[in-house]
Structure formats: C-alpha cells, structure tokens
Amino acid sequence: MWQVIFAASIFQVAVLTNHFQRRLLDVLDDVEVDNLPLILSVANLCNKSCMHLLERCLEMVVRSNLDMITLEKALPPDVIKQITDSRLSLGLISPKDKGFPNKHVRRILGALDSYDVELVRLLLMEGQTNLDDAFALHYAVEHCDSKITTELLDFELADVNHRNQRGYTVLHIAARRRNPKILVSVLTKGARPSDLTFDGRKAIQISKRLTKHRDYFGITEEGKPSPEHSLCIEILEQAERRDPQLGEASVSLAIAGDHLRGELLYLENRVALMRIMFPTEARIAMDIARVDGTLEFTLGSSANLPTKIHRPTVDLNETPFKMNDKHLAQMRALSKTVELCKRFFLRCSNVLDKIMDDEPELSSLGRDTSTERKRRLGDLQDALQKGSSSFDKSGS
Incomplete structure (x- = not known):
C-alpha cells in the first residue's frame, strides 16, 4: 500500500494519495512495529501530501521500543532529530546519551559497517565492552552481509541466544532478514528455534508472516534456484523438527x-x-x-x-x-x-x-x-x- 501512496504522491495524483493514506491510517495500529520506520520514511518523502500519516507515524515511532540505532539506519537525520526531541520531552530517553549507545559500542558497530572484522577483534581486546553488551551479533545479522556475520559468529565470543532490549534473539532478527546463509550459520552455532519473542512469536512465525503465499507454496524445478524466502521457512521447519549434532x-x-x-x-x-x-x-x-x-x-x-x-x-x-x-x-x-x-x-x-x-x-x-x-x-x-x-x- 505504501508503494501506491509514494507513486501517487510523486505523480501528484491527490485523489489516489488521499484515498490510500486514509486506508493506511485505518490499519496503522495493526502494523508491526518493525515496519513503522519504512512507512514513516515514505510519509516523510511525500511531505505535505501525507501530513496526517507523517504525524501519526512519527508519534507511534516516538512511543515505540525501536532503538535509536535501528531508526538511524532507516531514517534521515531531520526525522531522527524530531524523534529524539520528542522522546526527550516525554522523558523516554536520557539527555546524556539521547538513547544512543556509548562510544565504545559505536566504534564496534562502525567497524562492522566498514567490513573490518579484525578491527572488531582489536576493539574487544581493549576490554571496554563485549559483543553481547554491544548487541553486535544482532546488528551484524540485521545490517551486514553474510560473510561478515559468519566471521563474527566464528569468534564464538557472543551468546547466540542473547536477547536485545526488545526481546529478540539473533535468530529472530535472522528470520526477519530472511537470508538463508545467515539463518543456517546462526543455527549451526546453537541458536534455539523454539525461543519466543516477548509477544509470543517464534522465528518461523516471523519468517512465514513476511513471506508471500506464492513463494511459500510455489514449486521449484530441480536445477533452478530456490526462492530464498521459502528456503528460509524450510530451514526453520527442519531446525524445529530436529536438532541433530553435525556428524x-x-x-x-x-x-x-x-x-x-x-x-x-x-x-x-x-x-x-x-x-x-x-x-x-x-x-x-x-x-x-x-x-x-x-x-x-x-x-x-x-x-x-x-x-x-x-x-x-x-x-x-x-x-x-x-x-x-x-x-x-x-x-x-x-x-x-x-x-x-x-x-x-x-x-x-x-x-x-x-x-x-x-x-x-x-x-x-x-x-x-x-x-x-x-x-x-x-x-x-x-x-x-x-x-x-x-x-x-x-x-x-
């Protein structure tokens, strides 16, 4: 629906923009929190043609449990400033750090953004923080490529079942990312497919909800690449059925x-x-x-x-x-x-x-x-x- 709103706004079809904006506003309370930054980003691009959607979305994001690092990756600086100002005025974040992690954590996350795993190792040797406290594995699974994620997992310095502030394990994040190689890498390191989020969802439920019906039930010919989204569900189903040791x-x-x-x-x-x-x-x-x-x-x-x-x-x-x-x-x-x-x-x-x-x-x-x-x-x-x-x- 947001794609139609964006297209209608670009081509200045006001009737269509207003129609779909109203429809999205009607169901906005049922939208997953993780999808709010995307909708907010689109509403911000549409600017004046989607002011009602922009204001409503901004209010929901401010009061949500979305962390500032996630928001910073998805939204432009001016929107981030509005969110931090609103959270400060409501007393939801500390004026000292404004909801952002400390500099030691930021340096580790910055090293991951630069694909520099060896720098991550050196920063860990300083002893100022660790991978669990920095939620570095969660960050890598959500934002980095599979090579960096696998190398970080190979450090074996992080608890693969550690939960972030929102109650997500690394596997829950991987299920949202829907990258088969990352999923298998996380599972082979001991991730538990039975772990629930705070709202009672397992990794496979997260993945299924994000997968289209035709991708899940479609038949792939032998020799043709399997759709990655359906492959992720197959991986998680197998992980739930049995957890054999390699060998x-x-x-x-x-x-x-x-x-x-x-x-x-x-x-x-x-x-x-x-x-x-x-x-x-x-x-x-x-x-x-x-x-x-x-x-x-x-x-x-x-x-x-x-x-x-x-x-x-x-x-x-x-x-x-x-x-x-x-x-x-x-x-x-x-x-x-x-x-x-x-x-x-x-x-x-x-x-x-x-x-x-x-x-x-x-x-x-x-x-x-x-x-x-x-x-x-x-x-x-x-x-x-x-x-x-x-x-x-x-x-x-």
Missing part, C-alpha cells in the same frame, strides 16, 4: 565403502549432483563448510551454478592410494556440506539419497579398481559435466 553424515557414508578413497569419491559425486540440481542450497552449504580451496570444482562467489566439473587431478582409483592432508581437508569440507544438507535441506537430501541409492555406481565408486569401473566413473563425470553445461546455457 551424522559420517555414519551414512558407510555405503561408500570401507576405503577412504571410496568415501571421498562418494562425497565428490554427491556434492557435484547437489550443485547441479539444487544450486542455491549447495552454495549455502558449501560456503558455510568452506569448500572453496579444497576442491577442483570450486564455487565462485558470484556464480549460482558450476561452470565446469573437473575430474580429480589425483586418480583416486589408482593403487596404492594414500590419504594426505589435502584429501583430508577436502573430505572434511565435503562431509560438512552433506551434513548441512541433511540437517537443513531435507527435500534436497532426500532426492540426492534416492539418486545415490538408485545408481550403484555413484555410491560404490572406489571399491572396485577394474577397467570397467574406471570407464563407468569417466562416463558419470562426463554426464555431470554435460548436465552442468546445459544448465549454464539455459541460465545465460
């Missing part, structure tokens, strides 16, 4: 054979199939597992689909085979990718399980070093490469 995939790898080379080949083929059939899920799992640098078929940061699947530079079917550090690092990264898929992307994992079970060659490669098995391995790798190329052409 369960290692047990399932028994079907790959007793030899390490068989396990490694199984993992390589499974992840290669995942990249072709479920590119979005594969990218998330591989990024978190840090597969880049351990594989010949690395996943580019700007690509959704693999451009080429290379055959291993080391022939794992040649004997004697010795597992070196490179192979171990590759196996750990691939194994974690499979584990993350089993934990958060059950639909994807079930499809891959069926394919691997129905195609004995894919699950048993490495047990047999016969010429026929080697030829079959080459055929399968060629098929994967052709499949990858066909998806590249269709997507370009």
Whole structure:
C-alpha cells in the first residue's frame, strides 16, 4: 500500500494519495512495529501530501521500543532529530546519551559497517565492552552481509541466544532478514528455534508472516534456484523438527565403502549432483563448510551454478592410494556440506539419497579398481559435466 501512496504522491495524483493514506491510517495500529520506520520514511518523502500519516507515524515511532540505532539506519537525520526531541520531552530517553549507545559500542558497530572484522577483534581486546553488551551479533545479522556475520559468529565470543532490549534473539532478527546463509550459520552455532519473542512469536512465525503465499507454496524445478524466502521457512521447519549434532553424515557414508578413497569419491559425486540440481542450497552449504580451496570444482562467489566439473587431478582409483592432508581437508569440507544438507535441506537430501541409492555406481565408486569401473566413473563425470553445461546455457 505504501508503494501506491509514494507513486501517487510523486505523480501528484491527490485523489489516489488521499484515498490510500486514509486506508493506511485505518490499519496503522495493526502494523508491526518493525515496519513503522519504512512507512514513516515514505510519509516523510511525500511531505505535505501525507501530513496526517507523517504525524501519526512519527508519534507511534516516538512511543515505540525501536532503538535509536535501528531508526538511524532507516531514517534521515531531520526525522531522527524530531524523534529524539520528542522522546526527550516525554522523558523516554536520557539527555546524556539521547538513547544512543556509548562510544565504545559505536566504534564496534562502525567497524562492522566498514567490513573490518579484525578491527572488531582489536576493539574487544581493549576490554571496554563485549559483543553481547554491544548487541553486535544482532546488528551484524540485521545490517551486514553474510560473510561478515559468519566471521563474527566464528569468534564464538557472543551468546547466540542473547536477547536485545526488545526481546529478540539473533535468530529472530535472522528470520526477519530472511537470508538463508545467515539463518543456517546462526543455527549451526546453537541458536534455539523454539525461543519466543516477548509477544509470543517464534522465528518461523516471523519468517512465514513476511513471506508471500506464492513463494511459500510455489514449486521449484530441480536445477533452478530456490526462492530464498521459502528456503528460509524450510530451514526453520527442519531446525524445529530436529536438532541433530553435525556428524551424522559420517555414519551414512558407510555405503561408500570401507576405503577412504571410496568415501571421498562418494562425497565428490554427491556434492557435484547437489550443485547441479539444487544450486542455491549447495552454495549455502558449501560456503558455510568452506569448500572453496579444497576442491577442483570450486564455487565462485558470484556464480549460482558450476561452470565446469573437473575430474580429480589425483586418480583416486589408482593403487596404492594414500590419504594426505589435502584429501583430508577436502573430505572434511565435503562431509560438512552433506551434513548441512541433511540437517537443513531435507527435500534436497532426500532426492540426492534416492539418486545415490538408485545408481550403484555413484555410491560404490572406489571399491572396485577394474577397467570397467574406471570407464563407468569417466562416463558419470562426463554426464555431470554435460548436465552442468546445459544448465549454464539455459541460465545465460
């Protein structure tokens, strides 16, 4: 509705502006507090044509529990000044800090805005504040990209279930952000999907309310990127159903054979199939597992689909085979990718399980070093490469 108001105001269609302004005013009390800054920003841009909406929205924001940092990120300086002045006159904030955090916290948040995680580490070493008191993890999840958020989580210096002043955990913020990689990163660090906000909502309820019906119930073709919003709901649903510890995939790898080379080949083929059939899920799992640098078929940061699947530079079917550090690092990264898929992307994992079970060659490669098995391995790798190329052409 606010989009129509903004467009009508820009094109100076007064009748339309007034009509939708009245409609929005009628339902404004039912609008989520988190959406008020956006509506206030639009009303401010419309200026005189939306004065009633501007005044009402401003009053609601002033009396809300929205913190000044959140408001500062969403609103222009002149509106921020009106809010601080009103809150001061009502005694809602202290004249000393005007509702803003202290300078030590501001420096940490500023470092996050600058994508400088190492500076955050140095500031923490000063001992003036910590990540929990600064609500730095909440801030990163809401405002920073997934790379910065993951690096901050890897510090393991913050309580991932810590609540901010409004009663939101980091997972609640991530559910609003609806970034699948951030959600998985937070959940793997121990976030509890069952935690409720002060008004009784779980993360999955927050995410569902923000997702359109067609995105949630739409069917995604295999090989096509999954809609991120519906993927977030799938991740949270899986997290609520079960909370397994990472490592369960290692047990399932028994079907790959007793030899390490068989396990490694199984993992390589499974992840290669995942990249072709479920590119979005594969990218998330591989990024978190840090597969880049351990594989010949690395996943580019700007690509959704693999451009080429290379055959291993080391022939794992040649004997004697010795597992070196490179192979171990590759196996750990691939194994974690499979584990993350089993934990958060059950639909994807079930499809891959069926394919691997129905195609004995894919699950048993490495047990047999016969010429026929080697030829079959080459055929399968060629098929994967052709499949990858066909998806590249269709997507370009």
